[in-house]
Amino acid sequence: MNRKEREVKDFNEIVDILKRCNTIRLGLTNGDGAYVVPVSFGLDIVNEKVVIYFHGAVAGLKTECIASNNHVCIEADIFYKVDPTKTGITTRYESVIGTGIISKVDGEEKLHGLRKLVERYGFDDYPIDRCRGLENTAVYKIVLSELTGKRNLPESN
Numbered sequence: 001m002n003r004k005e006r007e008v009k010d011f012n013e014i015v016d017i018l019k020r021c022n023t024i025r026l027g028l029t030n031g032d033g034a035y036v037v038p039v040s041f042g043l044d045i046v047n048e049k050v051v052i053y054f055h056g057a058v059a060g061l062k063t064e065c066i067a068s069n070n071h072v073c074i075e076a077d078i079f080y081k082v083d084p085t086k087t088g089i090t091t092r093y094e095s096v097i098g099t100g101i102i103s104k105v106d107g108e109e110k111l112h113g114l115r116k117l118v119e120r121y122g123f124d125d126y127p128i129d130r131c132r133g134l135e136n137t138a139v140y141k142i143v144l145s146e147l148t149g150k151r152n153l154p155e156s157n
Contacts, residue, residue: 008094008149015050017094017149018043018076024052026102027073028065035065042116050098052142053105053113063138072102072142083154094151100144110139 008014028035039054077095118126
């Protein structure tokens with residue numbers, strides 16, 4: 001990281017940024033190259049590791065990439081604004097980048113992952129187990145092994 005003063009080192013602060021993000025982007029690869037896709041997500045903290053859950057179709061390029069290579073990079077950010085500075089302009093933001101291993105989950109863990117996702121977006125009472133599309137929905141988890149944060153916020157007076 002070039003701008004060390006912008007690095008967020010505290011695990012809890014990085015998790016806080018991630019919790020305030022609306023979307024994460026998955027960086028996946030297969031034999032043909034890289035693929036980046038935005039997804040809605042839920043998260044857990046398990047044994048001081050961030051675990052991300054997301055869902056999708058049971059077939060398609062995303063599932064093909066995951067089957068081809070279970071290593072993943074995630075990116076999430078909060079864009080605030082662009083500000084003039086003494087030497088030019090700068091973007092005000094907070095961001096998180098992480099790497100880990102992705103795997104498909106089933107059974108109770110599939111339901112847990114979906115619950116984390118719907119709770120995150122304010123639907124705590126949604127009856128996941130009665131969802132008509134459940135059998136046609138794949139749920140994945142990512143256990144992040146590395147996690148970094150960065151921010152460039154306006155100076156406070």
